[in-house]
Amino acid sequence: MKASELTQYKKSLLALRQKLVENVNFMEDEALGKSGQDASGDLSNVPIHMADVGTDNYDRDLTIGLIQNGEEELRAIDEALERIGNKTFGSCEECGKKVSKARLTALPYVKNCIECQRLEEEEAGKA
Ligand SMILES: [Zn+2]
DSSP states (O other): OOHHHHHHHHHHHHHHHHHHHHHHHHHHIIIIITTGGGSOSOGGGSOSOOTTSOOOOHHHHHHHHHHHHHHHHHHHHHHHHHHHHTTOTTBOTTTOOBOOHHHHHHOTTOOSOHHHHHHHHHHHHHO
16 A cells, blocks of 8 residues: 555544544543542543443443543544554454455454455354
8 A cells, every 4th residue: 555545544533543542532521420429539530441330321331332432433444543653554464464445444443354244243253
């Protein structure tokens, strides 16, 4: 992949990351701020993974789900940025084939080609 293309993907990833961080922060405020009665002390120290926080509130569960999705996405973006750094970006992690540009443009943080993704989803479906 050309350096100019990598730069372009890097830009998209960073922009995406920025947006996602803002969203996740906002949702965390929503989830923690409004019903912070079971949070002790400094909210900025509340761990992000709140699986063991008592939730009888559907909205809050939903928000926490969204936060967790957002965090997974963030992780994927960071990994993609690493792959740009070590020049493996654009290759499928499973089979090593090149991921199609259309796929990378739509989802710059994907790590699998469409075939491997499909296989993975099939596997997940069976479980
Ligand atoms: Zn593959």
